[in-house]
Amino acid sequence: MLATDPKRTAALSSIAAIMEPVSEHMDALSAFLDEQVETFEPELREMVRYCLVNQGKRIRPMLLFFSNWSTDEAPPSPDAIRAAAVVELVHLATLVHDDILDDAAIRHNSDTVSAKWGPHVAVLLGDALFAQALNLATHFDTIEVCRAVSASTRRVCAGEIRQTFERGNAALSLDDYFHVIDLKTAELFKVSCFLGAHLANFEPTVVEAYAEFGRRLGVAYQIFDDMADILGDETKIGKTLGTDLASGKYTLPIILLQHRAEGQAKAALEAATHSSDTADHAELAELLQQALRDLGIQEEVSQRFEAELAAGDAALAPFSNQPSAQRLLSLSKFVRTQMGRISPTS
Amino acid sequence: MLATDPKRTAALSSIAAIMEPVSEHMDALSAFLDEQVETFEPELREMVRYCLVNQGKRIRPMLLFFSNWSTDEAPPSPDAIRAAAVVELVHLATLVHDDILDDAAIRHNSDTVSAKWGPHVAVLLGDALFAQALNLATHFDTIEVCRAVSASTRRVCAGEIRQTFERGNAALSLDDYFHVIDLKTAELFKVSCFLGAHLANFEPTVVEAYAEFGRRLGVAYQIFDDMADILGDETKIGKTLGTDLASGKYTLPIILLQHRAEGQAKAALEAATHSSDTADHAELAELLQQALRDLGIQEEVSQRFEAELAAGDAALAPFSNQPSAQRLLSLSKFVRTQMGRISPTS
The missing domain is CATH 1.10.600.10 (Farnesyl Diphosphate Synthase)
Structure with a gap:
């Protein structure tokens, strides 16, 4: 499939x-x-x-x-x-x-x-x-x-x-x-x-810069992964809401939703948090996806994701002629492309 | 208490x-x-x-x-x-x-x-x-x-x-x-x-001898601990049989009992293994303690315990004038005395 x-x-x-x-x-x-x-x-x-x-x-x-x-x-x-x-x-x-x-x-x-x-x-x-x-x-x-x-x-x-x-x-x-x-x-x-x-x-300054790149890429990757769970494969959304929300494990988009949702979206979020019925979740998911867009959350998540990637790339900038740095930069570019696919920004 | x-x-x-x-x-x-x-x-x-x-x-x-x-x-x-x-x-x-x-x-x-x-x-x-x-x-x-x-x-x-x-x-x-x-x-x-x-x-040969002493003392200590659970504090026996036997965790005396018990003792052991009722265990414990003595198990456990301690002491023998070795030997002597208290041999 x-x-x-x-x-x-x-x-x-x-x-x-x-x-x-x-x-x-x-x-x-x-x-x-x-x-x-x-x-x-x-x-x-x-x-x-x-x-x-x-x-x-x-x-x-x-x-x-x-x-x-x-x-x-x-x-x-x-x-x-x-x-x-x-x-x-x-x-x-x-x-x-x-x-x-x-x-x-x-x-x-x-x-x-x-x-x-x-x-x-x-x-x-x-x-x-x-x-x-x-x-x-x-x-x-x-x-x-x-x-x-x-x-x-x-x-x-x-x-x-x-x-x-x-x-x-x-x-x-x-x-x-x-x-x-x-x-x-x-x-x-x-x-x-x-x-x-x-x-x-490699020199200690290089080692330190690469480590910082890894850290920033890790944060960005986790944000991407959380977002993919909600916006990616339609068949997964119900499951994700079912496991993450019902188990009280919060991801970045969900935290922002908790902070901002009002009215119908807030009720949907409440319902998703307290229901363990996956069929309910699939239905609620649409409401929440709409809220993600309407409340500017998708935009903010993308910005925070990009900020992490950019900081990682900046750490590598002084060494960008090194073959190793070029390889690493190809990876952050790849993750950026993936995020753009699931959550295109204007 | x-x-x-x-x-x-x-x-x-x-x-x-x-x-x-x-x-x-x-x-x-x-x-x-x-x-x-x-x-x-x-x-x-x-x-x-x-x-x-x-x-x-x-x-x-x-x-x-x-x-x-x-x-x-x-x-x-x-x-x-x-x-x-x-x-x-x-x-x-x-x-x-x-x-x-x-x-x-x-x-x-x-x-x-x-x-x-x-x-x-x-x-x-x-x-x-x-x-x-x-x-x-x-x-x-x-x-x-x-x-x-x-x-x-x-x-x-x-x-x-x-x-x-x-x-x-x-x-x-x-x-x-x-x-x-x-x-x-x-x-x-x-x-x-x-x-x-x-x-x-210390010299490598000393380090090795001390490590071997530790290993042997560890085996002896575990045998002592298992024996103390069965022969030591009367109030503990029911509980021990309840937890160790019922959870299928075998100690040296219990393994020897499994190998040798016949008739009434075998039935008692079977009952203790399959019952989770602590009251039953206290009653069965007496039968099993009797079997430990009658079947020479208490004797064999003590011998195996002593063999481990003796091997540990032997490893230290070449260095017995060292203050460190003397301290260690005082510990094996202590464990030996403790075992003698709960399981006196003739």
Whole structure:
């Protein structure tokens, strides 16, 4: 069904073009992760494999490889592959534990580990993935990888905690929202860029600039993702409102709606928040989409998204002649195009 | 109630005597951990404090301080305090996640985090404790601390996984049992001794011997703990059979009973395994205690316990003139005395 969606087909061919230069890296990463599966207990291997197959887009490894880029001819370095595996395993671990907290049944069109094998197994699997990632992080000559990854993991954790405790807080401020996504999403984007540049032995100012680019791209990506859930695939809207709203997990457009909606739109939002009936949500969704446009929310979300991307690009500007920076900039351009597709601005 | 138990009073005064030389270290550790509380999110601080107060015996820090011992006059080193905090935080994290897996309501006479705040909060708190521990582990000049702690955490995790997947396997072999406790209990005892000796800059052969002592003491301690649950405090027996047996978590005496019990004892064991009624368990407990004696199980458990302690002591023998080794030997002697009290051998 999704494959025939022309927007999605265009997006996929476009991301394929950006990933093409690192296809060898991605293959090496897949092979490395496959080997890692064997280091888990026999009982967990099937589940680790399941997580790796239903993997998502491997954006964090891509950021790491781009930040690590020297020339088009250089083969992927073993350090970069290992570091990419570390960030991907941390990411997978957070997803596995996240899905317990969200009581989520589906992720990337597949059953979650928590739904498929139960929350107890998901606790253990998440712990094992975390521990394996941090153990791999000690297999470098420098302590910096371990230090950066453990600090990031701590911050991602902090983001999850804030998000969990802010559930259902309809008065969540924009500052709080940005603080949460800075921790839970942008942090791993940032550390991916940091590690790529650090392992390429770039100057500290370059490493810092790349890390800042990663952080800003992470915030922008989360805004895009939230917006895509509401404006993207029509069939998803009911589900999204059903899960995010009913579980009290607020996204940027929804927070702005909470702040501004009045009359019929406010009633629709209230109804969506308190109903768990997906059929209701699909009906309410239209009202809310209309409100997003009428109240200038779609415009404001796009502006905030663009501000983050622009700040990230600006961090890279002094180094824009570097092949690595050019790769990173192609990625922010891609995300910008995607946002333009789902939420065109005048 | 417990304070008037003369056995327990004797045990407490005896452990107090052994801990006396490290009382300054323990105070410094408590102060350090109190400071750590402030690094957690405001929402978690109360829970972290709760875990620290219902802390248990701090055996792992004690092992680390003893292994790190040089002279009675030397003040506790900041590195040793920080390393002790790392192992204690990892230990606390495993307990918090353990109690989710066990659906445990009580630990050390207090509500578990999972029972008090729910399993979702327990997932987050455990993750935050793990991440904070591993982050602290990167604050040393050497990568060894991080490497040892992350490898140990991975192995403790593996032990939990094995234990969880072996639940209810009445045919669990002794090899499997020893493998599980080697991972889930002995590993953190071992790494505590390793880190103490390593941070004291002892020779590699000494560090290795101390680590082996820790591992053996850990196995012996788990055997003692399992035995104490069955033979110790009369009021606890029903509860233990209720939780361990009904949840299919096997201890050494229970495994041996499974292998050997016949007739009435076998029926009692079956009944205890399948009933969740604590009143039944208290009644069945007497039958099982009788069987433990009649079938020579109490004797065999004591022998296996002693074999582990003796192997640990033997590892230290070449260094027995070292003040650090003497401290460690005082601890194995203490555990031996405790076992003799609950399970006297002829």
